[in-house]
Amino acid sequence: MLTTSWRAVLLPVIVALTVLGTACSAPTAPGAAGDGAELVLADAYEDESLHPLMGYATDGASKIFDGLIRHDAQRVVQPALATEVPEASADGRSYTVALRDEVSFHDGSSFGAEDVVATYRTLLDPESVSPLTTEYAMISKVEQVDDRTVRFDLAFPYAPFPHKLVLGIVPSEAVAGGGPLEGSSFNSAPIGTGPFRLAEWRKGERMILESNESYWDGAPEVERLIVVFATDDNTRAQRMRSGEFDGTVLPPALAETFRGVDGYRLISHKSADYRTIMMPMNNPVTGDPGMRLALNYAANRQGMIDALLAGHGAPASNPIPEVLGDYAEPSAQFRHDPARAAQILDESGWVMGPDGTRAREGVPARFTLMYPASDTVRKDLAQAFTSDARALGVDIELEGLGWEAIEPRMGGDALVLGGGTPFDPDLVSYQLLHSSFAADGFNNPGSYSNPQVDAALDTGRQADQPADRVAAYQQFQRAYAADPAMVFLTFLEHTYVLRDSGWQGYRPIVDPHAHGVNWGPWWNLQDWKPTS
Amino acid sequence: MTVGAPSRKRAILGLAGRRLAFAVPVLVIVSAAMFALGAASPFDPIYQYYGVGVFTASAADIARVRAQLGLDDSVVVQFGRWAGDLLTGDLGDSRSLRQPVAEVITERLPWTLLLVSVGLGIAVLVALVLGVVTAWRQGGWLDRIVTALAQAIEGIPAFVLALGAIALFALGLGWLPVAGLTDAGGDVSVGQVARHLVLPATVLGVSQSPWLLLHVRQSLLGALAEDHVTGARARGLTEPAVVLRHALPTALLPFVTLLGARVPELVTGAVLVEVVFSWPGVAAAIVQAALAVDYPLLATLTLFATAAVLLGSLLADVAAALLDPRVATDG
Numbered sequence: 001m002l003t004t005s006w007r008a009v010l011l012p013v014i015v016a017l018t019v020l021g022t023a024c025s026a027p028t029a030p031g032a033a034g035d036g037a038e039l040v041l042a043d044a045y046e047d048e049s050l051h052p053l054m055g056y057a058t059d060g061a062s063k064i065f066d067g068l069i070r071h072d073a074q075r076v077v078q079p080a081l082a083t084e085v086p087e088a089s090a091d092g093r094s095y096t097v098a099l100r101d102e103v104s105f106h107d108g109s110s111f112g113a114e115d116v117v118a119t120y121r122t123l124l125d126p127e128s129v130s131p132l133t134t135e136y137a138m139i140s141k142v143e144q145v146d147d148r149t150v151r152f153d154l155a156f157p158y159a160p161f162p163h164k165l166v167l168g169i170v171p172s173e174a175v176a177g178g179g180p181l182e183g184s185s186f187n188s189a190p191i192g193t194g195p196f197r198l199a200e201w202r203k204g205e206r207m208i209l210e211s212n213e214s215y216w217d218g219a220p221e222v223e224r225l226i227v228v229f230a231t232d233d234n235t236r237a238q239r240m241r242s243g244e245f246d247g248t249v250l251p252p253a254l255a256e257t258f259r260g261v262d263g264y265r266l267i268s269h270k271s272a273d274y275r276t277i278m279m280p281m282n283n284p285v286t287g288d289p290g291m292r293l294a295l296n297y298a299a300n301r302q303g304m305i306d307a308l309l310a311g312h313g314a315p316a317s318n319p320i321p322e323v324l325g326d327y328a329e330p331s332a333q334f335r336h337d338p339a340r341a342a343q344i345l346d347e348s349g350w351v352m353g354p355d356g357t358r359a360r361e362g363v364p365a366r367f368t369l370m371y372p373a374s375d376t377v378r379k380d381l382a383q384a385f386t387s388d389a390r391a392l393g394v395d396i397e398l399e400g401l402g403w404e405a406i407e408p409r410m411g412g413d414a415l416v417l418g419g420g421t422p423f424d425p426d427l428v429s430y431q432l433l434h435s436s437f438a439a440d441g442f443n444n445p446g447s448y449s450n451p452q453v454d455a456a457l458d459t460g461r462q463a464d465q466p467a468d469r470v471a472a473y474q475q476f477q478r479a480y481a482a483d484p485a486m487v488f489l490t491f492l493e494h495t496y497v498l499r500d501s502g503w504q505g506y507r508p509i510v511d512p513h514a515h516g517v518n519w520g521p522w523w524n525l526q527d528w529k530p531t532s
Numbered sequence: 533m534t535v536g537a538p539s540r541k542r543a544i545l546g547l548a549g550r551r552l553a554f555a556v557p558v559l560v561i562v563s564a565a566m567f568a569l570g571a572a573s574p575f576d577p578i579y580q581y582y583g584v585g586v587f588t589a590s591a592a593d594i595a596r597v598r599a600q601l602g603l604d605d606s607v608v609v610q611f612g613r614w615a616g617d618l619l620t621g622d623l624g625d626s627r628s629l630r631q632p633v634a635e636v637i638t639e640r641l642p643w644t645l646l647l648v649s650v651g652l653g654i655a656v657l658v659a660l661v662l663g664v665v666t667a668w669r670q671g672g673w674l675d676r677i678v679t680a681l682a683q684a685i686e687g688i689p690a691f692v693l694a695l696g697a698i699a700l701f702a703l704g705l706g707w708l709p710v711a712g713l714t715d716a717g718g719d720v721s722v723g724q725v726a727r728h729l730v731l732p733a734t735v736l737g738v739s740q741s742p743w744l745l746l747h748v749r750q751s752l753l754g755a756l757a758e759d760h761v762t763g764a765r766a767r768g769l770t771e772p773a774v775v776l777r778h779a780l781p782t783a784l785l786p787f788v789t790l791l792g793a794r795v796p797e798l799v800t801g802a803v804l805v806e807v808v809f810s811w812p813g814v815a816a817a818i819v820q821a822a823l824a825v826d827y828p829l830l831a832t833l834t835l836f837a838t839a840a841v842l843l844g845s846l847l848a849d850v851a852a853a854l855l856d857p858r859v860a861t862d863g
Contacts, residue, residue: 131583134590136591
């Protein structure tokens, strides 16, 4: 330890002594990366922690860890560390999971039921101070049945439970001490069972992952995966252009600059990552159902996507994306119809005034719309929505703020909100729109309450037959469309640039809200093969 | 002269001693002020702790986590906790980087020191050489170009300069790597780091140099008009001897003092340069720590920066006292 820190101090000194004397020798040719079985990716975001219980890779697809289950390209749950996808017990409140044999962690220790139990118990233990406890609130108990079997008992029937089992499993030794996880060295030195092991993490600059030779699902042929952290979008695009990276994530406009460039490939992924105008029920203007319905018809969603997102988006009318297949209800979509919007406002008593702003019983149709100031996409969408509302005689005042300032005001002012996951309709809609979550943190911030929506969401969460769930979520969307809580605008598309570097195996997938090199084109990197 | 030397030495040692004694209360006040600023800032560390998870967490869970992390404690209690740990030699844990502060410092500070010292070296070199040449040939074509350029660069933010330098030298000409400490997969070696250091250090140096350069030029112009320089010219000394041996030393004195006061500017410049060039130094971590109100890391970095400024100004004053016997050693 002492030697490493001394080297860390000494090396810069040596460099300082030589740098001024070093002539600019010919640099290695661009494209030095990508030789052999190596892949260099650039990420815009660096995780502070690689601990699954501290929020690392909560949507799965982690390179370092495996969950009990994982998703395939169609987002169907498939067994990973489990031998098969677990089924609910008859009362829907218990799941028994059989575990894979002969799996070992990166440090050579063997994987067993005690590791699964330790992982989930640590997560639920308040002393761990994990930020994920709410997400797993349905679990009441985790028990080891035998060496190869674990049983989860739930506090209430929860049909989408298998999706929750993507959580990365950590070795029981890593969480043996208990206490807060934030000080654990596991945050920067993770040990999992996943396809790659962490070889080096130079914080603030790059991370090197190496193929796990003894991976239970076959060692990845990408032997070294180098993830470079470059937060500045412009620098990242420049470095991508110089041939330093094999791939990166870029905002749509920057990604478009690579279109048609020889040797590069532009990839656009659909996502369940929605942007919506959240409307508080306690505001005299947005609290009126007629007003919310009219604004849903007034918003020109396709116009926003074309003008602001370079076409990289899909219109949204509710939190269920079209990619959820049967769950999406085509009749519950709002079309752009300003005339219908005006008619609804007239019928609900919002009369056009001489100044071009409507009013009802002395209350002018005016409200404040907040957006996180640092997010340019949300700001652009807020401005576009404001101008659509203006044409209807509704006045919106924009305010760009930090989350700290937004949070206490969500009950009274509108807000551009985002989120979403493509795996199960419950995950995107229950906490967002069910009245039991009204004003609970950032959940259902507008305190929307609709008994029909509540009933449909409850049925969808508890029904054990897939057909019943589909019917429940279609019913939910129809009830929502008659009395919309918000104005959903768009599902974003995530854009990536890839360099042709001799690998095949890319399969399109629908991204969750999270994106970076764990997701996007690299979600199945362990299956990639050299082209020749 | 021989009689005065020992007392002069004593006076300078006295200056250093007084300044060091004075530094202790300054450091205490500055770190207390840092905590007060953090408490007054609009940022809430809970957002950084949860990440996107904050949007789905329940209010009850968030409240419990806040209490467990001690985020609701008063700033006085938090300052006391940090100061108490510091006295036992424990710098605490950085919440925003999820690792001990001591580890953050040993991992990152050397790279920032390397960048800043090479950058400062380049700035001083550029300022001295061009400052002397432009003052010497005042009104000449070189003077006009350099002065105009210096004033232009003074108005350009460091990150714009950085992006321009990347576009020209890394992408256009292909002479240097764009960013990072080493090539993406490379090991840390002297050659690798040296090559990757050239662009960021030069950008930092060039962005810091205009102010210094214009200062050297101005004070050299003043010195050239002084009596002893006219006297030297009258004695028939060569022009280089007049400028370098007689005018320059007079002009350099205030320059040395100014350098010490330049340290904060250098740190600010380093933050932008480190972010653009993905340099794994401590300056880039400051931004993250500030947004997350990461007291232990912020306070330690503030202490380091304050100590650097105090040390810089002390060294500058000692240097000035050594160079010019007339300078008083404030006591």
